[in-house]
Amino acid sequence: MADTPTRLEDAHALSPDYYSGDSWHRFDQRHILAAGWQIVGPSAQVANSGDHIVREIGGKPILIVRNTQGKLNGFYNVCRHRAGPIALCDGTGAKRLRCAYHGWIYDLDGQLKVTPQMDRAEGFDISGIRLAPIEVAEWSGMVFARAGEGPDFADIRADLDRVAPPDCLDGMVYHHTRIYEVDANWKTYVDNYLEGYHVPVVHAGLNALIEYDVYDIALTQWASVQSSPMTDPDLYGTGEARYVFLYPNTMLNILPGRVQTNRVVAISDRKCVVEFSFYYRPGEEAKADRDDAFSEEVQDEDRMICERVQQGLESGSYTPGRLSPSQESAVWHFQNLLRRAYAAAETRD
Template identity: 50%
Template sequence: MTADLAPQDPATATALPARFYVDTGMANVDRDAIFARGWQLVAHVSQLRGVGDHAVVDLAGLPVIAVRGGDEQVRVLHNVCRHRAGPIAQCDGLAAKSLRCRYHGWTYTLDGQLRSAPEMQGAAGFDVADVRLPQLAVRIWQGLVFAAFDEATAPDFDAFVAGIDARLGADRGLAQYGGHHRVAYEIACNWKVYVDNFLEGYHVPFVHPGLNRLLDYRSYRTELSRWHSLQWSPLESDDGLYGSGDALYYWLWPNTMLNILPGRLQTNRVVPLGVDRCQVVFDTYYAPDDSPEGRARRGADIQFSDGVQHEDIGICEDVQRGMASGSYVPGRLNPLRETGVHHFHELLRAAYRGPAADAATGQAGGAVDVRA
């Protein structure tokens, strides 16, 4: 185990062993060592424009609700009633006046304070003023709402997103988008298999023939930062889809993806459901355009994205079966095309070694040009 978690040089690196993807105990390890100590994407501000607007999200097993309060602040609260663990909300919604548990009707204000509890008058010493929904740390950046279980153990948020603002520039800011569309896929693979797959374009010519025709594989580049990575490629498509420009694929530790193409932002949240299952939630937002051509482009984008995703689902489920087969031993990573995977695995190794190891991997960063 100690050897498996030692830092590796990119030129000689191997992937993580299969047990990190298949051993049943890894689900709890990942929750405690990774998700409880990081920033996770919750929503886009376009979903929370008005007072009482709310979004329900699973943060690696912790149900939460993001809600805009009467003071205009966005809070992320535990979506677990303090009575007997019922859900405060079961779906996204607009303009709620309060938050009422669906189980026994305990009702909370939009900032999480218990306001009423039916028929509790006979409970000695019970006072609604003593009951409040726990609240997560929140940061809103580029119109995206991120939350952390404990800000003290999460990365410094400025370091977490360092450099992205400058790369996007004023014309590609993410807060401008709206027109929310969601689709979620349940996949029979460990969440890390899906992230591994996202972090390299090495498989694109073999798994995604349609996408490969739009991207310039020879110019495909990966750039690494401390807590995120960027894959970039020139993009060429007809005007009925994206037109021409470039494709930016950001990954932010541990499970957030931002797929930025001309005219749209797509976010992916990879939610672990067990050691061999995950859910990937695709939320897509579009630049304002209600013209017939704009609606047609949105429909074409949704259809194209769904096709690419089903290609990824197939290969990720095949990889999970290979991991569980007993045949696999860690293979060498391609130092030209899999630098993003190596970067992710180094962050995983540091997390598994423990918080004291973070400083030792603080040098993980810089930019890697992977043009062929």
């Protein structure tokens, strides 16, 4: 029986049953991750006609490309012939989309144009054959996409505007991306991101940079933000750190002079990867090497604790503990959204 949503004041953590097992992994991929709006890259990566990026959303291969009129198109990266990949990697300036399996060619709007060796196929009409579309949108210089049904992007955008300054990426320039592998369920990683409760215990270096005593958490329908003053004139400067989460798997770390975006991708019930991208205001990129080293330190600490927590969740000895109303309200918010999704599935079944 699915957990039911709880009040913050008497909340328990989500049942460990949801953190392992192939059936829950498949459910999460199809009904939560594929259906959730998420950052897949900066708009600058698809700024010009034919520029394209290749990603995976909820286990589904996707392709996003800018057409000749400047419109952003999203498709499943799946040829209509025999399911071959249209593109194998990110690229720039493509004039057309050519399947990497048998060479079928589509225009940048997904319409099939050329089909080699199909002249003897009777009644074969390519005019009605197009790549299957997915939804795409742009916000503050970022490309968002989803490959399932869920809330409209207008609702997501309204929530983002409440927790993150709409101009937070203005003037920011993409610098690089790191991929972190974590031997834990994707939800274990998200749970960890959503609270600063562990920072004084796990992250000595990070704890020295933020004012944990004035850590604040705010919630909207689909998003949350953790914020704290940050004083570090040497690396980050002085200002506010804002850790924004967008359900189900996207994060924006808004820091003085820079922004980091994270997307958590579920690989299996016990493994996820985190796409961690760095953006800087001009002049701040000189700190990128030290910034990257510090981020690596924090991620190593998070990886360690998430992997140990995953072991604990699967130990058979754990029953859900109480949540701290002051420190774990964003965890409660995320887990209640999951509870509703799981309960809806149980009702359907």
